[in-house]
Amino acid sequence: MADIKKENVQEQVAGEAASNFIHNIIDKDLEAQVYGNKVCTRFPPEPNGYLHIGHAKSICLNFSTAQKYGGKCNLRYDDTNPVKEDMEYVKSIEADVKWLGFEWENRLWASDYFDEMYECAVTLIKKGKAYVCDLNADQIREYRGTLKEPGKESPYRNRDVEENLQLFEEMRQGKYADGEKVLRAKIDMASPNMNMRDPVIYRIAHAAHHNTGDKWCIYPMYDFAHPIEDAIEGVTHSICTLEFEDHRPLYDWVLREVGKWNPPPKQIEFARLNLTNTVMSKRYLKAMVDDGTVEGWDDPRMPTIAGIRRRGYTPEAVRDFCERIGVAKANSMVDVGLLEHCIREDLKQKVESRNVVENPIKVVITNYPEDMQEQMELENNREVPELGSRNVPFSRELYVDGDDFMEVPVKKYFRLFPGNEVRFKGAYFITCNEVVKNADGSIKELHCTYDPETKSGSGFSGRKVKGTIHWVDAKTAVPVKIRNYDYLMLDDEKGGQTLNPASLSESRGFAEPLLAKAKPGERFQFFRKGYYIADEKLTTEDEKVFNKIVGLKSSWKK
Numbered sequence: 257m258a259d260i261k262k263e264n265v266q267e268q269v270a271g272e273a274a275s276n277f278i279h280n281i282i283d284k285d286l287e288a289q290v291y292g293n294k295v296c297t298r299f300p301p302e303p304n305g306y307l308h309i310g311h312a313k314s315i316c317l318n319f320s321t322a323q324k325y326g327g328k329c330n331l332r333y334d335d336t337n338p339v340k341e342d343m344e345y346v347k348s349i350e351a352d353v354k355w356l357g358f359e360w361e362n363r364l365w366a367s368d369y370f371d372e373m374y375e376c377a378v379t380l381i382k383k384g385k386a387y388v389c390d391l392n393a394d395q396i397r398e399y400r401g402t403l404k405e406p407g408k409e410s411p412y413r414n415r416d417v418e419e420n421l422q423l424f425e426e427m428r429q430g431k432y433a434d435g436e437k438v439l440r441a442k443i444d445m446a447s448p449n450m451n452m453r454d455p456v457i458y459r460i461a462h463a464a465h466h467n468t469g470d471k472w473c474i475y476p477m478y479d480f481a482h483p484i485e486d487a488i489e490g491v492t493h494s495i496c497t498l499e500f501e502d503h504r505p506l507y508d509w510v511l512r513e514v515g516k517w518n519p520p521p522k523q524i525e526f527a528r529l530n531l532t533n534t535v536m537s538k539r540y541l542k543a544m545v546d547d548g549t550v551e552g553w554d555d556p557r558m559p560t561i562a563g564i565r566r567r568g569y570t571p572e573a574v575r576d577f578c579e580r581i582g583v584a585k586a587n588s589m590v591d592v593g594l595l596e597h598c599i600r601e602d603l604k605q606k607v608e609s610r611n612v613v614e615n616p617i618k619v620v621i622t623n624y625p626e627d628m629q630e631q632m633e634l635e636n637n638r639e640v641p642e643l644g645s646r647n648v649p650f651s652r653e654l655y656v657d658g659d660d661f662m663e664v665p666v667k668k669y670f671r672l673f674p675g676n677e678v679r680f681k682g683a684y685f686i687t688c689n690e691v692v693k694n695a696d697g698s699i700k701e702l703h704c705t706y707d708p709e710t711k712s713g714s715g716f717s718g719r720k721v722k723g724t725i726h727w728v729d730a731k732t733a734v735p736v737k738i739r740n741y742d743y744l745m746l747d748d749e750k751g752g753q754t755l756n757p758a759s760l761s762e763s764r765g766f767a768e769p770l771l772a773k774a775k776p777g778e779r780f781q782f783f784r785k786g787y788y789i790a791d792e793k794l795t796t797e798d799e800k801v802f803n804k805i806v807g808l809k810s811s812w813k814k
């Protein structure tokens with residue numbers, strides 16, 4: 257099983273556009289002129305949290321499908337629950353859709369259709385297709401039966417139309433308490449599909465709604481409201497996730513029985529995105545925000561679009577990812593390494609390189625003149641020569657990365673250690689001669705010597721060294737803070753997830769002088785280390801804080 261999944265990912269990375277069965281359906285509908293030449297989709301978030309990478313999948317699918325066919329895609333807030341609406345969520349949703357590069361045709365609110373939905377319910381009652389039921393929630397569940405046994409009919413199922421109309425009107429007027437009565441579709445208590453066993457389509461909730469205020473104390477259920485929302489808007493293809501496959505007969509039933517729309521929209525299901533090391537439920541993400549596990553919805557470790565953006569992902573990389581994973585009809589787990597691969601591929605061509613050392617160790621080049629400073633020319637992007645080069649100061653006192661020195665080297669360690677000579681990238685060959693310690697035994701500095709003959713670009717070919725490391729000039733070094741991230745969630749063998757207690761670690765470092773001007777949101781490759789972004793919230797004139805976006809090497813095997 258796991259092997260098959262890996263193979264699939266491999267294919268997608270090869271750039272083969274995953275076949276999109278949804279487009280095949282639309283092609284057929286266009287050919288048969290089911291909706292004429294019209295294609296209309298929608299992205300219907302419930303404004304109860306920030307969007308996550310799973311939503312990005314749905315956004316890309318809905319908007320790009322509309323684009324592909326010259327059609328339209330609406331942004332529709334599915335706000336049929338009178339829960340406290342938060343404008344913060346609405347704002348974030350719109351910012352996220354725009355950031356991904358999409359424009360909605362219309363911005364709509366499902367709650368604007370409450371009057372029409374009520375009329376639809378009345379239509380069903382008049383047709384003898386809906387009834388007011390006095391059973392409470394527990395009784396309804398009990399009467400519904402099980403997958404093996406048919407349900408029992410409610411004793412209120414055969415109320416006549418007049419009585420139902422009156423009771424439903426009284427429900428609307430507020431005569432009854434929450435849960436005292438519901439309106440149910442009259443379908444089939446013996447249906448093998450549990451969703452068809454007289455589902456509740458309206459419930460009483462004495463709660464104010466952000467849009468309609470106190471006008472309503474009855475609210476439509478999702479399965480009744482959603483098809484009507486789609487139909488009112490002229491949606492042709494209503495794309496949703498696989499959990500709704502069993503609800504499709506009900507979707508079709510509502511539209512058929514209300515009978516106002518011809519042809520009715522078509523519901524199509526695709527597999528929701530699941531990612532390794534990633535939790536993708538707004539409820540869970542909200543809990544982490546509320547209990548302070550993370551620094552907010554846009555914490556760079558969060559799988560929210562806001563978090564991914566702050567982490568340094570580009571919209572191009574996210575869209576590329578959504579395209580590569582394709583649209584499947586069966587649930588699967590996508591390796592988060594593929595998402596990382598996409599951002600690496602995107603940034604590789606775009607960003608400039610800078611020298612930055614983390615957990616720095618000081619190096620004194622004892623044979624280098626005290627007051628000399630040279631400008632070393634370093635290329636900005638090895639793969640894109642057009643990005644040019646820059647001058648970086650070099651002098652007697654430098655810093656190297658903590659990972660590039662070992663007092664007692666392990667096997668195959670070719671970087672700096674006592675007695676070893678390495679290349680300082682773009683500068684000279686340097687030999688480490690002495691480790692100078694502080695009183696507490698920690699390293700104070702390394703005393704090294706350089707060989708003037710070996711200057712980079714001089715054509716020196718006298719001898720070779722195995723290690724090349726980078727460096728930062730001490731006098732002009734810019735102190736930086738670096739935030740390194742690990743996955744927020746750890747996957748266990750049984751398919752569960754636990755919170756990673758060590759998902760954030762901060763370190764200090766020094767950067768070459770140019771980074772003093774880094775603007776919030778600016779991305780770089782830190783030479784030999786990875787891709788980083790100046791954090792948009794924490795970076796100031798005085799302090800540069802970088803998020804590590806992704807390392808240079810893929811942990812994920814093609």
Ligand code: ATP
Nearest residue numbers: 300301302310311313314496497528529536537538
């Ligand atoms: P969550 O379960 O995370 O709270 P949701 O499905 O309740 O998500 P909605 O706001 O109702 O969130 O979703 C808006 C749209 O995004 C729906 O059409 C839904 O199917 C889609 N969507 C949500 N999660 C995913 C996912 N992981 N993969 C693909 N599409 C998704």
Ligand code: MG
Nearest residue numbers: 300301302334
């Ligand atoms: Mg939902």
